[in-house]
Amino acid sequence: MNHKPMSRTYTNLEIARSQHVFKKQKHIKLRAKHNWCDVEADEVDVGKEVDMKKKTARWEQWGGLVEPGHPKTLVLFWLPSRATAVRSPGPGPIAKRDWKPVAKKFLEGRDVILQTDGAKAYKMKITGVLRDSVVHKKKKIVVRGRAVWVKPHLTRTRTHKPPSGE
Numbered sequence: 525m526n527h528k529p530m531s532r533t534y535t536n537l538e539i540a541r542s543q544h545v546f547k548k549q550k551h552i553k554l555r556a557k558h559n560w561c562d563v564e565a566d567e568v569d570v571g572k573e574v575d576m577k578k579k580t581a582r583w584e585q586w587g588g589l590v591e592p593g594h595p596k597t598l599v600l601f602w603l604p605s606r607a608t609a610v611r612s613p614g615p616g617p618i619a620k621r622d623w624k625p626v627a628k629k630f631l632e633g634r635d636v637i638l639q640t641d642g643a644k645a646y647k648m649k650i651t652g653v654l655r656d657s658v659v660h661k662k663k664k665i666v667v668r669g670r671a672v673w674v675k676p677h678l679t680r681t682r683t684h685k686p687p688s689g690e
Contacts, residue, residue, distance in 0.1 A: 542600075549599045554591060554634055560686055563636040565589045565646065567603060567618045580607045583615035587622075589630055601626050617643035624648065637684060654684045 554563055567587040574581045585603040603622050606615040623645040631638065633652040640646040642657050662673050 545598070545600050552597055552599055554589065554597055554599070554630060554636060560635050560637060560684075562592055562639060563589055563631070564592055564639045566641060567643075569614050574610055576610075579610055581610050581612065582607055585615055585618075587618060587626065589626075599630055617641075618645045620645040620648060627653070635686065654686070656682060 554561070565587065567585055569583050569585050571584045572581045573584075582605045584605060587601045587603055589597075589599040589601075591597040603618060608615055627648060627650050631653050632650050635652050637654045637656060638646065639656045639658050646655065662675055664671050664673055666672070
């Protein structure tokens, strides 16, 4: 069977999904129902386009925000593509210039606890946002000569005291 009809079908489905998300996320408000809620943020690499003449790869990267347990609060944002070497493992973490407009638009003044990975861009000071760092992937460590997998965990236990004193 020719692969083009299948490819076209999946491409059209992805376009329809992204249009639906962008249409719905205009009305999404994080922390709409209660004070000081958790919000998770992360970025993902969804593919790369290789230019063999220039020996570079351009990455397709998206980011997202969501309140855990409330999938209807999902907010997706596209990150500008970056050029890297062909064999590089990825485009790297989100940059401050890409994170700042997203944080201002969706998080500023909303009283949220932002749970993110260790990217430096997420450490930016934003009013109404407290931050926790998490480790997403399990790690393999050697204990007494045996390899053991350690589950993901919060990088440090924190007690947050909001500006209101609660």
